[in-house]
Amino acid sequence: MASMSARALVIVDVQNDFCPGGALPVAEGDRVAPLLSALARRFAARAELVLATRDWHPEASRHFKGGGGPWPPHCVQGSAGARFHPDLALPRETVILSKGAAADADGYSGFEGQNDAGEAMDEILQRRGVRTLIVGGLATDYCVRATVLEARTRGYQVELLTDAIRGVDLEPGNSERALAEMRLAGARLTTVAQVPLGAEGSSA
Secondary structure, rough: HHHHHEEEEEEEEOOOOOOOOOOOOOOOOOHHHHHHHHHHHHHHHOOEEEEEEEEEEEOOOOEEHHOOOEEEEOEOOOOOOEEEEOOOOOOOOOOOEEOOOOOOOOOOOHHHHHOOOOHHHHHHHHHHOEEOOOOOOEOHHHHHHHHHHHHOOHHHHHHHHEEEEEOOOOOOOHHHHHHHHHHHHHEEEEHHOOOOOOHHHOOO
């Protein structure tokens, strides 16, 4: 099984509040869901690891404007906005990682997330022998960026799905700058169609 676990798909924060109509919408954020769903099915069919991160904030959080942070309330624990977008079809075996769950946590990086058993992303990846992360989701210039950069500092190879990410761009050009930063850190830019079928074809 080790060869089948050499890579993992990491789906970052494809939640209702980050999609059109949500509390903190990313333009065209919903368009990444079908692409990532199809890729997740491929990974699950080959017993490869699929992880999905989600913001999971308490109602009172330093992350929100009411607590001194920069953002309006979003992805509050148990709310409709915190649910994964309905077009995101996650395989049954998907590992869900919740982040930003403490009142003093921002939770930008997926590595801050934990599963229901309290295991962190890095623990799960190490146990499965994962060396390469295939990353897509929302948003390019925040949680995707933070996840990719931390993955690189931890020694993982990263392949970033440029057609399955979208950015906030609070300042024009933020997403392009984030892409450049991630590439400079060693992430490889690719697309869903270019992801090899099996782990043996990845760049791990």
